[in-house]
Structures are given as structure tokens and as C-alpha cells.
Amino acid sequence: MIQHPGILALLLASxxxxxxxxxxxxxxxxxxxxxxxxxxxxxxxxxxxxxYLVSTLVPFALVIHFLSLFLFIFTADNLHxxxxxxxxxxxSLAVNPFGYPALLANIAVCLVAGMWxxxxxxxxxxxxxxxxxxxxxxxxxxxxxVLLETWLQTRYLxxxxxxxxxxxxxxxxxxxxxxxxxxLAGLPPxxxxxxxxxxxxxxxxxxxVFLRSRKGARLFxxxxxxxxxxxxxSLISFFCLYxxxxxxxxxxxxxxxREYGFVGYPLYGSLLGGGITGLGVGALAPxxxxxxxxxTLPGLQAKLAWTTLALxxxxxxxxxxxxxxSPLRL
Amino acid sequence: xxxxxxxxxxILDFALSSxxxxxxxxxxxxxxxxLVVFVLASLIFFVQALKRxxxxxxxxxPDMVVQRLVAGRHDPILAAQAEAIRSxxxxxxxxxxxxxxxxxxxxxxxLTVMANEHEPIAADAVWIGQGVAxxxxxxxxxLISLRAYDGLxxxxxxxxxxxxxxxxxxxxxxxxxxxxxxxxxxxxxGLATDLAITAGNPRELPTIxxxxxxxxxxxxxxxxxxxxxTYEAVFDWRGGLMVxxxxxxxxxxxxxxWDKATGLSAEERREIGILKSIGWESSDVLLLKFWEGTVVxxxxxxxxxxxxxxxxxxxxxRLFEHALKGWSVLFPRYRLLPALDGYQLTVLFFLTVxxxxxxxxVPIWRAATVDPDAAMRT
Numbered sequence: 132m133i134q135h136p137g138i139l140a141l142l143l144a145s146x147x148x149x150x151x152x153x154x155x156x157x158x159x160x161x162x163x164x165x166x167x168x169x170x171x172x173x174x175x176x177x178x179x180x181x182x183y184l185v186s187t188l189v190p191f192a193l194v195i196h197f198l199s200l201f202l203f204i205f206t207a208d209n210l211h212x213x214x215x216x217x218x219x220x221x222x223s224l225a226v227n228p229f230g231y232p233a234l235l236a237n238i239a240v241c242l243v244a245g246m247w248x249x250x251x252x253x254x255x256x257x258x259x260x261x262x263x264x265x266x267x268x269x270x271x272x273x274x275x276x277v278l279l280e281t282w283l284q285t286r287y288l289x290x291x292x293x294x295x296x297x298x299x300x301x302x303x304x305x306x307x308x309x310x311x312x313x314x315l316a317g318l319p320p321x322x323x324x325x326x327x328x329x330x331x332x333x334x335x336x337x338x339x340v341f342l343r344s345r346k347g348a349r350l351f352x353x354x355x356x357x358x359x360x361x362x363x364x365s366l367i368s369f370f371c372l373y374x375x376x377x378x379x380x381x382x383x384x385x386x387x388x389r390e391y392g393f394v395g396y397p398l399y400g401s402l403l404g405g406g407i408t409g410l411g412v413g414a415l416a417p418x419x420x421x422x423x424x425x426x427t428l429p430g431l432q433a434k435l436a437w438t439t440l441a442l443x444x445x446x447x448x449x450x451x452x453x454x455x456x457s458p459l460r461l
Numbered sequence: 462x463x464x465x466x467x468x469x470x471x472i473l474d475f476a477l478s479s480x481x482x483x484x485x486x487x488x489x490x491x492x493x494x495x496l497v498v499f500v501l502a503s504l505i506f507f508v509q510a511l512k513r514x515x516x517x518x519x520x521x522x523p524d525m526v527v528q529r530l531v532a533g534r535h536d537p538i539l540a541a542q543a544e545a546i547r548s549x550x551x552x553x554x555x556x557x558x559x560x561x562x563x564x565x566x567x568x569x570x571x572l573t574v575m576a577n578e579h580e581p582i583a584a585d586a587v588w589i590g591q592g593v594a595x596x597x598x599x600x601x602x603x604l605i606s607l608r609a610y611d612g613l614x615x616x617x618x619x620x621x622x623x624x625x626x627x628x629x630x631x632x633x634x635x636x637x638x639x640x641x642x643x644x645x646x647x648x649x650x651g652l653a654t655d656l657a658i659t660a661g662n663p664r665e666l667p668t669i670x671x672x673x674x675x676x677x678x679x680x681x682x683x684x685x686x687x688x689x690x691t692y693e694a695v696f697d698w699r700g701g702l703m704v705x706x707x708x709x710x711x712x713x714x715x716x717x718x719w720d721k722a723t724g725l726s727a728e729e730r731r732e733i734g735i736l737k738s739i740g741w742e743s744s745d746v747l748l749l750k751f752w753e754g755t756v757v758x759x760x761x762x763x764x765x766x767x768x769x770x771x772x773x774x775x776x777x778x779r780l781f782e783h784a785l786k787g788w789s790v791l792f793p794r795y796r797l798l799p800a801l802d803g804y805q806l807t808v809l810f811f812l813t814v815x816x817x818x819x820x821x822x823v824p825i826w827r828a829a830t831v832d833p834d835a836a837m838r839t
């Protein structure tokens with residue numbers, strides 16, 4: 132293991148997040164088990180008090196998790212100098228088999244966590260804890276996911292070993308590890324370009340239909356997830372070529388570096404945010420008929436849908452500007 | 462839109478006044494918190510600055526150095542090998558280098574004696590680094606005496622003292638003519654300490670190194686990239702080690718914070734009871750406590766960072782430079798160049814504010830959900 136302060140910070144954060152979520156999950160289990168709003172018993176009052184504990188612990192833990200996703204990528208990028216053949220985070224993450232799974236688990240936790248926060252927000256707007264069961268069921272699903280993510284990340288970070296000089300042999304050349312510097316190939320731009328624009332248009336259309344008629348929330352959620360995947364694939368396939376102005380450089384991580392104006396942060400931030408809000412629209416759809424939410428939920432859904440569209444537009448605008456300004460023409 | 466922000470502002474206002482009401486307690490907490498941030502921040506800034514310094518130093522280093530190993534030890538290399546290496550495709554330049562260490566018994570430190578390759582120096586004259594000049598108390602035009610391999614003194618005229626800007630590299634340096642180096646150390650003709658190699662394309666260096674080892678199995682090529690990697694790893698390791706050592710301090714701080722947050726005074730409990738009985742909800746009290754925590758954290762975090770910045774970049778991290786830099790008599794005097802980035806600040810935030818906040822969450826909840834009548838009765 133490399134005793135890099137960034138690694139120590141990440142380990143600390145993921146253990147704290149796991150600890151807080153396990154604690155919150157335990158409270159959630161008790162609440163799910165004993166919840167009876169009609170009862171005025173001591174036990175029910177105690178459970179109601181405990182919902183405050185959960186709504187203190189979980190949002191804090193999840194916000195930390197969002198931050199630590201970016202810290203994770205940045206640390207991987209920061210460490211690339213210590214591995215032979217690694218040029219950026221893409222190389223550092225490939226140093227052992229846990230790097231990429233840890234990153235994917237991190238992103239999955241972010242998406243589910245975002246949906247949980249949206250459910251929580253909707254729940255607090257009703258006077259009678261309308262979403263208490265779905266919310267805590269989702270929390271119980273989130274806990275194992277976070278534990279898995281913590282395990283993968285810990286395995287990855289503790290398994291890192293810097294390629295330093297040894298006394299017997301100065302050079303590490305010929306280690307046969309050049310493999311992971313290999314470029315991510317990416318899908319052919321010719322087919323990806325129209326596919327991306329089509330998905331963007333479809334998402335916009337579904338959004339407008341939903342905002343006008345309040346119908347098709349699930350389709351919109353599905354399309355926003357589709358847009359997230361399509362945008363990442365397109366970013367690797369052709370957008371980043373324009374940003375790097377190199378016809379063969381497909382790395383999704385170099386975008387986060389200073390040379391490219393840290394453009395990766397708004398891009399990935401908007402994609403992740405848009406994915407979360409889009410999924411949130413779908414996640415809230417089954418609860419629109421609940422009595423205490425009839426008034427507030429449509430407004431919240433509309434806000435989420437607008438945010439999704441705005442973030443998708445922001446992503447497209449940013450890559451569009453880079454495409455227009457790039458000296459590269461494919 | 463005004464109402465919600467107004468609510469936050471009012472509660473923040475109340476939080477500030479309630480912090481001020483318990484000045485002593487909160488000042489001691491902020492003081493300890495600041496100290497923790499200060500120590501960790503100094504450490505991280507210092508390691509970062511040293512890494513940058515090393516990176517900048519190595520910019521001038523040759524792409525590759527080839528040494529010869531005899532029985533696993535570094536030995537002088539045949540200067541004639543330079544010709545053979547020059548013939549390898551991709552090699553731009555091969556320079557045999559002549560240098561060694563000279564132990565000076567007068568002040569108990571090692572000097573690096575090197576033959577000057579770039580500009581010729583007259584026989585019996587030397588150019589010395591600032592550290593050497595300081596320790597030997599000599600100026601330009603003075604004479605210094607070095608003991609040759611056979612114990613006889615050799616006198617040299619100090620022709621030039623190397624400029625301060627290069628002190629990090631040149632503090633312990635003594636430059637002289639190649640002939641003088643050979644007679645000082647009794648270094649045989651035809652041998653060199655090592656070979657410095659420049660390649661036309663740095664990407665070819667590993668291939669060139671492989672060819673050198675193939676042709677001269679006793680050679681040990683060291684790439685600049687490897688040196689850089691090793692320096693980074695060593696500095697990271699030292700910094701990380703200190704963070705682990707400081708982990709116990711961090712833990713005690715977390716326990717301290719937990720204790721402070723749990724041990725509500727009777728007055729505070731009554732205050733929360735009154736607030737709740739006049740209509741504050743649990744979420745309002747949570748928000749109040751959250752604001753209090755944020756104010757304390759931000760104050761401590763920012764002042765800790767500010768103090769660490771001054772400590773590292775104005776006072777060269779006096780408190781632990783020896784633990785991190787290593788030890789030497791002839792240490793260069795230099796001021797680290799200020800370098801701060803968002804990454805280090807985020808890492809610091811994760812290492813300090815995160816555990817503090819996590820430790821106070823449960824006590825805050827307990828305080829906020831207390832029954833008003835029970836609170837006022839105690």
C-alpha cells in the first residue's frame with residue numbers, strides 16, 4: 132500500500148460512510164419493523180424521533196460519498212506517476228483488478244444515493260411520512276452496495292504498490308506491463324455521433340411531453356439513464372478527440388486535468404446530476420396518488436425534469452463549444 | 462423565495478450568538494481543532510512542496526545514468542564504454558562523469574566533488590556551493606585545503622561561489638578541473654564514475670536501457686523517470702507515515718469533540734427545551750446545531766490552513782523538517798515555493814472536518830430530539 136495522504140483520506144471517508152450507513156440501516160430496519168403511525172405509543176414516538184437520526188446521518192454520508200467519488204478519480208490521477216506505463220487515472224486504475232470495479236461501484240452508489248435523497252425530500256413534504264416504507268427499503272438496499280464499494284475501494288487502494296527503484300536493478304523496463312497504457316478503443320464515431328444526437332433529442336422530447344401532460348415519467352427516467360450511458364460512450368468515442376485535438380486519444384480521465392481546463396468536472400458533474408434527477412422523476416412516479424403528496428409531488432417532479440433537461444443541455448453545450456473551437460476535424 | 466433563506470439566516474444568526482454566549486468552551490474546541498488542522502496541513506503542504514522541488518530539480522538531470530556494478534556495488538565504469546553506447550540507435554549524447562564524495566573532518570560532513578563539464582576551471586581552483594562556503598567560512602579569493610587520498614593537503618583557490626538560486630542542488634558542491642579530481646581521489650585515467658546519457662526521444666529510453674544491459678551485463682542504467690517515481694514514493698511514504706502517526710492525535714481530537722458534543726450543559730438543555738416549547742421543531746434545532754458545527758469547523762479549518770501556510774512557506778516547516786527531509790550537516794538553506802491546490806485542501810478537509818462532523822452527528826441528534834418538558838425540568 133502507498134501511504135499517500137489522499138489514499139488515507141479516501142479510506143477514512145469510505146469507512147466512515149459505511150459505518151454511518153450501517154448505523155442508519157439498523158435504525159431503518161427497526162423503523163420498518165415497528166412503524167405504526169396510528170399508534171401513539173412510546174415505541175412509535177421513539178421511532179419517529181429516530182427518523183431524524185436517519186435523516187441526519189444518511190444525507191451527510193451521501194454528500195461525503197459524492198465528494199469522495201471525485202477525490203477517488205483525482206487521487207488515481209495523482210498517483211499515475213508512480214506506476215510504469217500509466218499516463219493518467221486510466222493507467223492507475225488498471226494497476227490491479229479492483230480499480231475499475233471500485234469506480235463503477237462508486238458511480239452506482241452515487242446514482243442510488245441520489246434517488247434516496249430525492250425520495251427523502253418528497254417524504255419530508257408530506258405530513259404523514261408517506262414514503263417511509265419505500266425510503267427505508269431503498270436504504271436497506273443501499274447499505275450492501277456501499278459495503279461492496281468500500282470493500283472494492285479498500286482492496287484497490289491497499290493493493291497499490293509503487294514501481295520504485297530497487298537496489299539490485301535500476302530499471303523496470305521490460306516488465307511486460309505496457310499493456311495497460313493501451314488506449315481505450317472507443318466505438319466508431321460515425322455511428323456514435325448520430326446516436327448521441329438522437330438520444331439527446333428523444334430525451335428532450337420525452338421531457339417536454341412529461342412536463343406538459345405529466346405522463347411518461349418512467350420513459351423519461353429510462354431515457355435519462357440511456358442518455359447518461361450514451362453520453363459517456365460518446366465522450367470516449369469522439370467528443371474527447373475534439374477536446375484533446377488528437378484523433379487517437381480516447382482517455383476519459385485526462386479531461387479532468389489542468390491542460391484541458393478541468394472540463395471533465397462540469398461534464399461528469401452534469402451527467403451524474405442529470406442521471407440522478409432523471410431517475411428521481413421515475414422513482415417518484417408510483418407515489419403520485421398518495422393523498423399527502425398529491426399537491427407537492429408534481430411540482431417536485433417537474434423541478435427534477437427541468438433540472439435533468441438543463442444538465443443534459445449544459446453537457447451538450449460544453450462539448451459543443453469544445454467541438455466548435457477544436458482545430459480537429461474528423 | 463425569500464422566506465426559506467430568511468429562515469436559514471435567522472438560525473445562523475442565532476447559532477453565532479449562542480456560540481458567543483459559551484465563549485470559553487467554544488474557543489477551546491476551536492483552538493484544539495485549529496491545532497489539528499495546522500499540524501496535518503503543514504505536513505501535507507510540506508510534502509507537496511518537497512515533491513515539487515524534487516521534480517523541478519530533476520528537470521536538469523540527465524535522461525539516464527549508467528553505472529557499473531561489481532559484486533553488487535557501484536564501481537567506476539570504463540570511459541571507453543561510452544563509445545559503444547553512443548553507437549546504439551536513439552542515443553544522442555554520452556558524457557562520462559567524474560565525481561565523488563569527500564568527507565571533511567573539520568565540520569563532519571560530506572562534500573560532493575565533481576569535475577566541471579560545462580565550463581573549464583583552471584587547475585588548482587574550485588567553484589563551491591553556498592553551504593560549503595558558509596561552513597568553511599570562506600569567500601571568493603580565499604584558499605581552501607582538502608586532504609588528498611594519501612593524506613597530503615591540496616590547496617585550492619576559491620574562484621567562484623555558486624549562486625544562491627541553485628542552492629538546493631549545489632549547496633554541498635565543489636567543482637574543479639577533471640585532473641584535480643583524479644589527483645585528489647587517485648582516480649585512474651580511463652575510468653569515470655558513471656555515464657550520463659541523453660536520448661533523442663525519451664520514449665526510447667527503456668529500449669536503450671535494455672540494449673545497454675544486453676551488451677554490458679554488469680551495467681546498471683537508471684532512468685530519470687525512475688528517480689522521479691522513487692522520490693515521489695519516498696516523500697509520499699514519509700508524509701503518509703506521519704499522517705498515520707498523527708492519526709492517534711486525530712483520534713483523541715475526535716473523542717474530545719464527541720465528548721464536548723455529548724456533554725450538554727444543564728443551561729444548554731434548558732435552552733433547547735425552551736426553544737422547542739415556543740414552537741421550534743426538531744429539524745430547526747438540528748439546523749441550529751449544524752450551523753454551530755459549520756462555524757466552528759470553518760473557522761478552525763481556515764485558520765489552521767493559514768497558520769500552516771505561514772509555517773511551511775515562511776518558516777520552512779521548522780517543526781518537522783528533519784523528520785521529512787532527512788538529515789545532513791550541509792543542508793541547503795532555501796525557502797519552499799508556495800504551492801497550494803484544491804486537491805490538497807480536499808484531502809485535508811476529508812482528514813479533519815469529516816471525522817469531527819461524523820463524531821458530533823449522534824450527540825446533535827440526541828440534543829435536538831430531547832423532550833421539552835424533560836429538558837426544562839433537569
